[in-house]
Amino acid sequence: MRTVKNLLRYTRRYRLILILSLLCAAVSVGFSLYIPVLVGEAIDYMVGKGAVDFGEIGRVAVIILALIALIAVFQWLMNYCVNVVCARTVRDLRDDVFKKLNTLSLKDIDSNAHGDIISRITNDVEAIGDGLSQVITKLFSGMITIVGTLLFMLAINAYIALIVVVLTPMSVLVAAIIGKMCARSFRGQQQLQGEISSYVEEIVGNQKVVKAFAYEERSAKEFEVYNKKLFKVGLKAQFAGALANPSTRFVNNMVYAVTGIIGALSVLTAFMGQLTIGGLACFLTYANQYTKPFNEVTGVLTQIQTALAAGDRVFDTLHAESEPDESGKRRYDKAEGGLEFRDVCFSYTPDKELIKNFSLKVKSGEQVAIVGPTGCGKTTLINLIMRFYEVDSGEILLDGIPAKDINRDVLRQNFGMVLQDSWLFSGTIMDNLRYGNPAASDEEIIAAAKMSYAHSFIRKMPDGYNTKLSENADNLSAGQKQLLCIARAMVLDPPVLILDEATSSIDTLTEIRVQKAFKKLMKGRTSFIVAHRLSTIKESDIILVMNDGNIVEQGTHKELLSRKGYYYNLYNSQFADS
Secondary structure, three states: OHHHHHHHHHHHHHHHHHHHHHHHHHHHHHHHHHHHHHHHHHHHOOOOOOOOOHHHHHHHHHHHHHHHHHHHHHHHHHHHHHHHHHHHHHHHHHHHHHHHHHHOOHHHHHOOOHHHHHHHHHHHHHHHHHHHHHHHHHHHHHHHHHHHHHHHHHHHOHHHHHHHHHHOHHHHHHHHHHHHHHHHHHHHHHHHHHHHHHHHHHHHOOHHHHHHOOOHHHHHHHHHHHHHHHHHHHHHHHHHHHHHHHHHHHHHHHHHHHHHHHHHHHHHHOOOOOOOHHHHHHHHHHHHHHHHHHHHHHHOHHHHHHHHHHHHHHHHHHOOOOOOOOOOOEOOOOOOOOEEEEEEEEOOEOOEOOEEEEEEEEOOOOEEEEEOOOOOOHHHHHHHHOOOOOOOEEEEEEOOEEHHHEOHHHHHHOEEEEOOOOOOOOOEHHHHHOOOOOOOOHHHHHHHHHHOOOHHHHHOOOOHHHOEOOHHHOOOOHHHHHHHHHHHHHHHOOOEEEEEOOOOOOOHHHHHHHHHHHHHHHOOOEEEEEOOOHHHHOOOOEEEEEEOOEEEEEEOHHHHHHHOOHHHHHHHHHHOOO
C-alpha cells in the first residue's frame, strides 16, 4: 500500500490529463455497452420465418459501425493520455531518485552496490512505468465497464443480474490469493536483477584486470550462478503470475455458463422473469463484459507485481535519510585554512574502532603529510575533514569554527582535492577542468594546465582543450588523467589542498615537475598530503605517522629520522638496498 500511495502522489500532478483519459474511457465504454442493445434489437428483427425486417437491421448495422469508429477514436485518445501520464511519472521518478542520490551521505552510497543503485534508476523505474500503464488503462475502462454492465443487466433482468454479481467476486478472491502467494517471488526477482546489474558493472568496468588474471571463465561461472538464481526465482514468479488469469477465467466462465442456463430457462418458461432471445443474447454479452475487467487485471498481474516490487526498492531509496539541510548554517567566501582536530573518535562500524582521541592543530599555510601503513586511517582523516563522514565524538574546526556549524557545501568549496583514483566525465577537456569552478576563464584554465604540466599533451590532442573525452576518459593514459585532475584542483584555487596519493600514476620525471608546481600552488595554503612514497613529503612542515587510527609520531622529516622510531623504519624500508 505504501508504494501505491506514493505513486498516486506522483500521478496526482497530472490529474487534468487523467480526468481527460477517464472521460474518454467513459465515452468509449458507454458506446461499447450500447452496442449489445442494438445487437439484441437486430436479433429480435429477424426472429421467425419470413419475419425479417431488413430495413431496421440495416439501420442498426450503420449505427453499430459508427459507434465502433467512435470507440476506436476515444480508446486511442485514452491510451495516449495514459501514456503521457506514465511517461511523465517515470521521468519525475527517475529525476527524483537521481537527485536523492546526490543528497545521501557517502556512508549510504558505500553501503550499497553501485550496480544495484543503477538498476533502481533504470530497470526498477521502467518496471513501475510498465505496470502503471497497465493498471491505469485497465482500471479506468474496467471500473466504468463494471458499473455500466451492471446497470444494463439490472434493467434487463434484475434477478439474473444479482446472481452474476454474487458469483463474480469468487474470481477476485482467487486472484487475491494468488497475488499474495507470488508477491515475495517478484520482490526476490527485482533484488536479484539488482545484484546481476552490480556484478556486470563490476566485471565490465574492470575488464583489464579480468583479462590480466585470466578470470574470464571464472567470472562467466559466477555470472551463471547469479543467472540461475534469477531464472529459478523468475520462473516461480512468472508461473504464479500466469496462474492467476486462467484461474479467474475459469471462475468467470462458470458464471457465464450458469447465467446462460438460467437465461435460457427464462426465455422458455419465464423462470426469473420473461426474456426474449435478443434480450438473452444482450444479457449474455453484458455478463461476459462484466467479468472481462477482472480477467484483464489478472492477465497483467505479473507486470503489476513486478511494478510493486520495483516500487518498494525505488521508494526505499527516495525515503532514505538525506544529509541534513544546512542552508541556514554559517557561510563565508574563503577560509584562511587553519584546521584543528579535538579528541576526534570515528569508526565505520560500531564493533571496530579506527580513530581514537585524535587531536591535531594545523596553522594556516602549513603543509601536513600523513603517512602510515594501509588501513591506518589516512584517507579516513580526509573524509572527516570534508565531512563525507561525520565524527562519532569530538570536533573538527576550520578557522576556529566547528565544521558542523558551517554550511556543508561552503565548507567543501574551500577544499581542493586530488584523489588517487582520477575521475573524469564524458565531455571536453575544458569542461572537465572547469568542473569545480564554472566561472573560470579559458586563460585561467590554460594557466592551471601549464602549471600542472598538462598543457603540452592537451595541445597534441585532436581538438586541443575542446577534445571530447570518452566514458571514464579511456582515450587518455592514467598519468594524463591524473594531470588533468591536478589542473582541475589548481583552477579551483582553494585555501586548503588535499592530495591523496595525487602523483601515484605519474612517471618519475613528471612527478618532479608536478611537485615543483605543487610547491608553488601550496605556498600560503594549508595542505594535506597522503603519501606512500616518502620521498615526496620531505619538505612538509608536519609529518603525521599513523598506525591503527592513532598518531604514533609527529614532526619534520629530519626530526623523525633522528628519533629512529616508526617513521625511521618505514622510510628505510623504502630506500634500503635489496
